[in-house]
Amino acid sequence: MRRIADFEVEFINELANLYDRQEAEELYSLLVENKLQIKRAAYKLRQDEFLTEEQEQVFKQALAALKTGKPIQYILNEAHFYGLTFEVNPYVLIPRAETEELVHYILQQHTSPQALKLIDIGTGSGCIPITLKKHLPAAQVSSLDISKEALLTAQKNATNNDVAIHFINADILEWEYLFSDQQFDIIVSNPPYITPKEKDDMHLNVLNFEPHLALFVEEVAPLLFYETIASFALAHLREQGDLYFEINRYYGAQTKDMLQKKGFQEVRLIQDMYGADRIIHARKVFRNI
Template sequence: METLMHVRQAYLAQLSALYDEEEAKSLFQIAAEELLQLSRISLTMSLQQTWPAEALTPLWSCLERLKQGEPIQHIFGRAPFFGYTFRVDEHTLIPRPETEELVDLILNENKQHPGLRLIDIGTGSGCIAISLQKNLPSSTVTAVDVSKEALAVARANAETLEAAVEFRCLDILEWELAFGEEQFDIVVSNPPYITQSEKQAMHANVLQHEPHTALFVPEKAPLLFYDYIADFALHHLSANGKLYFEMNQYLANETKDLIQKKGFKDVKIINDINGVARMLSARKQAKMIANLDV
C-alpha cells in the first residue's frame, strides 16, 4: 500500500531532467485523473489516501514512458483543443494553445458571415478545420495535408466529432497541379516554420516524437511555405477573402513583409496571450493582380 502523494513526489523527482516542477505536477495530475478516474477535486482530497500497489501500477508505467520523453498526449492518444478532444499520434503535431488563439481570431472576425468556404492547409490532426466547422456550421471546410497517415487521424477526428470536413491528400508546394478554379473565402495554415538552427532550443519530447515534416523548414528558405501558400491564396481567395497564418515569432516581420509584397492589404501581426508575435492576418484586394515573382 502506498499513497498518491508518494507517487506524485516520484513524478516530480524523476521527471526533473525533462520538465520543470509545474509541468511535472501537471503531468502527474493528468495521469492520475485519467488512469484512476478521479476528478481534480477528488484527486486533491485523495493524495494522502493509501492505494493497493496493483491499482497504482498504471501510474508507474506512465511515469516510465514519460521519462523516455514520450508526450503524455501520445501515451493516452488524445489531446484537448478548443473544447474538443482530438486523437493524436506520432504522425500529427500535438494541438497547442497558441493555435486555439488562431481559431478564436478567425471565428471572431468571420462568425457573422454565413456560408463561408474555408481551406486549412497542413491540417495534421484536423484540429483547426474541425473546430472551425463546428463553430461555423454553415461553412464549407476543406483540409489538406501531404501525410496520408495524418489525414487518417484527421478523418477519424472528424467522424468522432461529427464535423463535415472534406480531406484531400496533396502537397501544397504543388498547388498549381491540384486545384482548378476553386475559390475560398478563408485560407488558414499553421505550416512548418521552425528552422534547423532552432532545434537545439526545443524540448526533447518534441524532437523525438512529433513529425519533423510538420515542424521544420530549410535554413535557407524559412518562409518557403508562406511563400507558396500566399501564391495559392492570390489565385484561390475570393475578392476581399482573408489569409491567416500561425508563424515563427522570430520571423514575424519578414513574414509580414513577404505578404505585403505579394499585394495583400491589411496585413497584421497579432500577438498571442503571452505577448509573442504568433499570428498574421491579411486581406486580398477586391481587384488584385497576382505577383508571383516575390
C-alpha cells in the same frame, strides 16, 4: 496496493530532473484524469483510494515513458484544444496554445452564421479545421495534408468531434495541379516554419518525438510554404477573402512584407500571449484603378 496520493509522491520525485514540481503535478493530474476518470476537482476527495495492480502498472509505464522525455499527450494519445479532445500520435504535432490563439482570432473575425467556404492547409491532427467547423457549423470545411497517416488521425478526430470535413491528401507545393476553379472565403495554415538553426533552442521532447515533417523548413527558404500558400490564395480566395497564418516569430516582418508585395491588403501582424509575432491576417482586395 498503493494509494493514488502515495504514487504521486514517487511520480514527482522521479521526474525532478526533467520537470519542476508544478509541472510534474500537472502531468500527474492529466494521468489520473485519463486513466482513472477522476477530474481535478474531485482529486482531493479521492486521493486516498487505492490503485489496483493493473492501474499501478499503467502508471509505472507512463512514468518510465515520461523519464525518456516522451510528451504526456503521446502517452495518453490525446490532447485538449479549445475545449475539444483530439487524438494525437507521432504522426501529428501536439496542438499548441499559440494555435488556439489563431483559431480564436479567426472566430472573432467571423461571428455571423454565414455559409463560409474554408480550407486548412497542413492540417495534422485536424485541430484547426475541426474546431472552426464546430464553431462555424454552416461552413464548408476542407483540410489538406501531405501525410496520409496525419489525415487518418484527423479523420478520426472529425468523427469523434461530430463534424464533417472534406479531407485531401496532397502536397500544397503542387497546388497548381490540385484545384481548378474552387474559391474560398478563408484560407488558414500553420505550416512547417522552424529552421535547422533553431534546433538548439528547442526542447528535446519536441525534437525526439514530434514529426519533423510538420516542424522544419530548409534554412535557405524559410518562407517556402508561406509564399506557396500566398500564391494559392491569390488564385483561390474570393474577393475580400481572408488569409490566416501561424508564423515563425523571427520572420514576422519578412512574411508581412512578402504578402504586401504579392498584393494582399490590410496585412496585420499579431502577437501571441508572450508578445512574439505569431499570427498574420491578410485580405485579398481588388483595387480599382
